[in-house]
Each structure stands twice: as structure tokens, then as C-alpha cells.
Amino acid sequence: MIVKHLKNTKEKTKPKKLNELQATAICGNDISSSCLYVSALTIMYAGQFAWISLLIVALVLFLFRKIYGEVVGAIPLNGGAYNVLLNTSTKRLASLAATLTVLSYMATAVISSIEGMHYLHSIFESVDVTIATIIVLIAFTGLAILGIGESAFVAVIIFIIHLFTLSVLVFASIWFLANNGLETFNINWELPVKSGSILTALFLGFSAAMLGISGFESSANFVEEQEQGVFRKTLRNMWAIVSFFNPVLALLLVCIIPLAEVGAHKESLLSHLGQTTGGTWLAIMISVDAVLVLCGAVLTSFVGVSGLLSRMTLDRILPNYFLKQNKNGSNYRIIFSFLILCISVLFVTKGDIEALAGVYTFSFLTVMGLFGIGNLLLKFKRKKLPRPERARGISVVVAVLFIIAAFIGNVNLNTNSFFTFIDYLIPAFLFIAIMLNRTMLIQLLIDSLEYFYKPMRKFVVFSNRYLTKLNLQINSQEFVFFTKGDDVAILNKVMQYVQGNETTKKLRIVNIKKDGESNKALIKDLKVLDRAYPEIDIEFIELDGIFGPEIIDELSNKWNIPKNFMFIGSPGDRFSYRVSELGGVRLIM
Known part of the structure; x- marks a missing residue:
């Protein structure tokens, strides 16, 4: 049915x-x-x-x-x-x-x-x-x-x-x-x-x-x-x-x-x-x-x-x-x-x-x-195909x-x-x-594209590798900021400056600590900033000694960071050195 x-x-x-x-x-x-x-x-x-x-x-x-x-x-x-x-x-x-x-x-x-x-x-x-x-x-x-x-x-x-x-x-x-x-x-x-x-x-x-x-x-x-x-x-x-x-x-x-x-x-x-x-x-x-x-x-x-x-x-x-x-x-x-x-x-x-x-x-x-x-x-x-009628040749x-x-x-x-x-x-x-003949024409187009693509492909691969390497090189450059134990507001301005003006993935914040000083509050502030700026890796470093040209030279050579990639805030009247004596360190605050 x-x-x-x-x-x-x-x-x-x-x-x-x-x-x-x-x-x-x-x-x-x-x-x-x-x-x-x-x-x-x-x-x-x-x-x-x-x-x-x-x-x-x-x-x-x-x-x-x-x-x-x-x-x-x-x-x-x-x-x-x-x-x-x-x-x-x-x-x-x-x-x-x-x-x-x-x-x-x-x-x-x-x-x-x-x-x-x-x-x-x-x-x-x-x-x-x-x-x-x-x-x-x-x-x-x-x-x-x-x-x-x-x-x-x-x-x-x-x-x-x-x-x-x-x-x-x-x-x-x-x-x-x-x-x-x-x-x-x-x-x-x-x-x-x-x-x-x-x-x-x-x-x-x-x-x-x-x-x-x-x-x-x-x-x-x-x-x-x-x-x-x-x-x-x-x-x-x-x-x-x-x-x-x-x-x-x-x-x-x-x-x-x-x-x-x-x-x-x-x-x-x-x-x-x-x-x-x-x-x-x-x-x-x-x-x-x-x-x-x-x-x-x-x-x-x-x-x-x-x-x-x-x-x-x-x-x-x-x-x-x-x-x-x-x-x-x-x-x-x-x-x-x-x-x-x-x-x-x-x-x-x-x-x-x-x-x-x-x-x-x-x-x-x-x-x-x-x-x-x-x-x-x-x-x-x-000849063998059946037909109802035939026309004479x-x-x-x-x-x-x-x-x-x-x-x-x-x-x-x-x-x-x-x-x-x-x-x-x-x-x-x-x-x-x-x-x-569209299949033949399509194949011809494919062959033509292959012919022109092969040398271009080599150029593109080479350029891509070079540019990628160059980009990594640029982004791998580290920067240093010397802090006197600044509060979070000043450090936030530092981060904004680095983010807006420099190409980097890492910032070392260095404090030259005197005897008896504590950086607990500073460390807490930096943890907050590290979360606020996830694209920049913040590394905090404490050093003993006295801030001056000698320690700048030492760190520049040790870390292979040019002095012009090292920042400080504006020094006060009691600062022992003139800015020109610091070897090119930049003032950003």
C-alpha cells in the first residue's frame, strides 16, 4: 500500500x-x-x-x-x-x-x-x-x-x-x-x-x-x-x-x-x-x-x-x-x-x-x-540505433x-x-x-599562480623569518628603572611611560637599599602593577650600596643594557651627581 x-x-x-x-x-x-x-x-x-x-x-x-x-x-x-x-x-x-x-x-x-x-x-x-x-x-x-x-x-x-x-x-x-x-x-x-x-x-x-x-x-x-x-x-x-x-x-x-x-x-x-x-x-x-x-x-x-x-x-x-x-x-x-x-x-x-x-x-x-x-x-x-523512419541518404x-x-x-x-x-x-x-575548456583554463591559472608563487613564497618565508626575528629582538630589549621606593602613583606613571613610548616585554625596577630600610610596601605595589600591565614583565631587584655612576656602569655591563635604556626620576637638590655624570641615564619623571 x-x-x-x-x-x-x-x-x-x-x-x-x-x-x-x-x-x-x-x-x-x-x-x-x-x-x-x-x-x-x-x-x-x-x-x-x-x-x-x-x-x-x-x-x-x-x-x-x-x-x-x-x-x-x-x-x-x-x-x-x-x-x-x-x-x-x-x-x-x-x-x-x-x-x-x-x-x-x-x-x-x-x-x-x-x-x-x-x-x-x-x-x-x-x-x-x-x-x-x-x-x-x-x-x-x-x-x-x-x-x-x-x-x-x-x-x-x-x-x-x-x-x-x-x-x-x-x-x-x-x-x-x-x-x-x-x-x-x-x-x-x-x-x-x-x-x-x-x-x-x-x-x-x-x-x-x-x-x-x-x-x-x-x-x-x-x-x-x-x-x-x-x-x-x-x-x-x-x-x-x-x-x-x-x-x-x-x-x-x-x-x-x-x-x-x-x-x-x-x-x-x-x-x-x-x-x-x-x-x-x-x-x-x-x-x-x-x-x-x-x-x-x-x-x-x-x-x-x-x-x-x-x-x-x-x-x-x-x-x-x-x-x-x-x-x-x-x-x-x-x-x-x-x-x-x-x-x-x-x-x-x-x-x-x-x-x-x-x-x-x-x-x-x-x-x-x-x-x-x-x-x-x-x-x-x-546504424544500429532504432528509429521510426529513415531519410534516404x-x-x-x-x-x-x-x-x-x-x-x-x-x-x-x-x-x-x-x-x-x-x-x-x-x-x-x-x-x-x-x-x-574551463578545466584546462583553470589548470593553466593554477600553474601560472604556482609559477609566480614559488619565488614569491621564498621571499615571503625569508622576509617573515627576518621580520619575526627582528620583532623578537626589539621586544626582547629590557629596560631598567631606578626607584627610591616611590609610591604606587609614581610607579604607575613609569609604567604608562614605558608602555606608551618603548617597545619591550620586560622592565627591571631596581632599588638601592640602605641599611635598615624595608621594601614591603613597594613590593606589594609592584605586584598590583604587574597584574595591571600583564604585557610587561616586572622584575623587582634590591641591591645594597650607594646609587651612582659606578653601580650604573656595573649593571649596564652585567645585564647588557645600554645606559640610555635606564630611567630615573628627577633628582632633588641633595643628589650627589649631575645627570650628565650618569652616562646617559634618562629622566622620565
Whole structure:
């Protein structure tokens, strides 16, 4: 009964896994939001052939469905490209993929929030884009910290609204064409190709359109939070959405909007299409949807980066500090750190979309290419590992070649953005390199300290011995006070003088006693003073004779105490000698 109770308790505390709709919504908001900008971008390079370029992208994505399905099916752990390379190659190559993925998520979060706030600004002009962007980032940080269940609930609502809005736009555009004909399409189709040839136009359009599948890799970064069998369905769903809406919307734009107007409306081309086909209500509906779905893409970034960095922390690439979870199972330190990174990037780039787009484009394409390479390595190095499906080797090679072509095309289209990407990649990878080699660096630091410490240690030991000996020497010096049998008040002043002005541990108090004198009272007083000044050892000495230069010389030689370390009180008028005759004895009273 006890065992059963414990088992039930464990089952109750086990976090709930994401179903197909929830998982698709989280990563689908990112990939489906691409239609808001990728159609305009592709038309600007491929013109009337943009929809064909987008169909080629859909073909590439179809190839990657099986590539991702095979890899994650064989190794169903968070991390995406990092995960497969970690299990098939070196930790350094895997860390490079992870760094690129984080950069991609960072750029996605900032770009999506900025773009979303630009759409909001088009509705409410009083909205400050920068401040609103920060608010969005903070809001979705809070949502991500609440847990993936709450994040999924919001993501599903946004996802459904977005698909509904896109469907309304498609039906409105088809209705518009049914009533107005294809005159605009015929005009656009006859326009000369800007790039000189159809193949060049298709290549450049394809390169630009590859941004339309960013987010496809996100599902692999939180696969552990998904129910069994859901991952492959998310790939299928994302592919279907992108393969339908992106080419269809691009074709509808070519049919309805003159290509000359695309440049003027490139930031909100779908809103312009809605305004043309349905009126103001549809334009506003699309703008509101754009705000929501772009914010949903921000959420995708937070969920994806949390899964990736928690896996990297478990693999000891990042400090264990990031593994701390709240009661909802969220790695809140990772999420909060990602927020700080995003806000810092926002201020460093001053919200420059082009600079961020460079990081976004090349990071994403490199991650996709590395995932394909990881699939090939999995085939060669982990042949016996069971997997639910297999991608043919030739299809993987073709998919990777498509990615390389898109990368080269984007370098030609955005050379400055490529260098911006390098500027961000180098410091990010340097940090990861330090973490990977931290034991070596710590050992190097230890060796360096040892190297410099050894000669210093000798110097310190020698100096310590010398100074200790010198200090003992100074403190071992004895002093003498000649007393005539003074009372305790005078002797106390003597002690105060010695304590305040001399460095010594011993004072000899000497009395030259005459016949018949008794020092009982003096001895009692000195015992009191000895207790009052425990740091100074008081030694009382009685001598017979007459105080004068002879006895001072005798005691100085006998005790090896210089005469200037011998004290007397001020002599009276009846004193037989002048002070100068005493050989340097000091007057202290």
C-alpha cells in the first residue's frame, strides 16, 4: 500500500506532456508568422515567379521532415541540431550548432516583437515601438516562467486566430479575383525579370524565401515535453501550413497587387492585400493577427531556448546554476538570462531590423545545414540505433545542398548582414569555447599562480623569518628603572611611560637599599602593577650600596643594557651627581 501511494504521488507530480495541437501551436506560430514578411521579400527578388520559389522551399522542407523525424526519433532528447551532433560528432561541433540556435532564437524574439509592435503602431500611432517591444519581451518571459502548459494555452489561442485570419484573407482574395478577373496577374506576368533571367530570379527568390521555414527546428528543441508520437505530427503540420499558405498568398498577391506597389507596402503587404480585397476591416484584422502571431513567435523562442540550454547545462557545457527550476518545472534562470540577452541586443542594435535579420538568417540556415550533416553522421556512426523512419541518404545530401545554395544566395543579397552575423557569432562562440575548456583554463591559472608563487613564497618565508626575528629582538630589549621606593602613583606613571613610548616585554625596577630600610610596601605595589600591565614583565631587584655612576656602569655591563635604556626620576637638590655624570641615564619623571 505504501509503495502504491508513493507511485501515485509521483504520477501526480509528473509534468503533463504537450499534445499535437499544443506542440504544433508553439512552434507553428513562429513558422506560420513568416507569411507576414516572406511573400513581400520573395516578390522583391523573384517578382511574378515568387510563388514558384516558395514551392521549392516547400519541397526542401518536405525533405527535412524525414531528416528531423529520423534524428529525433532515434535520439528523442531536447536540443535539435546540438543533440544529434553531440551524439554523432564532437562536443565542440555540437556547441557550435547550439550557439547558432541560440543566436537564431535571440534574433527571432527581438525581430518578431519589433515587427509585431510596428503593426500595433500602424493601428495605434501613439505606441512607442521600443518600449512596447520591451514590454512584450518581459510579458512572454513571465508566461514562459509560469510553465510550458500555460505557454501552450496562449500559443494555441494565437495559432487558431492566425490560421483563421489567413483563411479569411485567402477566401477574400479568391472572391475578389472571381469578381475582378486576372487582369493584374496578366500585367505582372508580362513584366521583365529584374535579375535578368528566370533561373536567377528563382534562385534569389528561393534564397530569400528560406526565411519562411524558420521555426521548423523549434519542435526538436522541446521534444521531451511532447507526448509520444507528437513530434512527427508537428513536422507534418508545419510543412502543410507553410506549403499551402506561403505559395498561395504569394500567388494571390501577384494576381491582385501590381508589383510596382510591393516595395511601398513591403512591411505590411498582407494588410495591403486585405485592404484591397476586403476593405479596412480585413486590413485591421490582419494587423491585429500580425501583432498576436509575432508575439507567439517570441514565445516559441523562449520555449525553444529553454529546452536547448537546459540540455546544454545537463551536459555541463553551461554552469549548473541554470538548472534551477520553479514549482512549475520552468528553468527560470535560463528564461530570465535570455530576456536580458534580448533586451541588450535590442539596445545595441537600436532596433535595426537589417542587423538582426543577418543574425537570424545565417544562424537559422547554418543550423538547418548542421542538422542535415548530423543525420548523415547518424547513418554512418549509429546504424544500429532504432528509429521510426529513415531519410534516404541522397535526399539528405540534396537538402543540405539546397541549404548551402540558400546560404550563398543570402550572402550575395545581404553581404553586410553576413558580417553582422559574424560579429555576433565570434563572441558567442568564444564564451562557449571558454566553458568547454574551463578545466584546462583553470589548470593553466593554477600553474601560472604556482609559477609566480614559488619565488614569491621564498621571499615571503625569508622576509617573515627576518621580520619575526627582528620583532623578537626589539621586544626582547629590557629596560631598567631606578626607584627610591616611590609610591604606587609614581610607579604607575613609569609604567604608562614605558608602555606608551618603548617597545619591550620586560622592565627591571631596581632599588638601592640602605641599611635598615624595608621594601614591603613597594613590593606589594609592584605586584598590583604587574597584574595591571600583564604585557610587561616586572622584575623587582634590591641591591645594597650607594646609587651612582659606578653601580650604573656595573649593571649596564652585567645585564647588557645600554645606559640610555635606564630611567630615573628627577633628582632633588641633595643628589650627589649631575645627570650628565650618569652616562646617559634618562629622566622620565
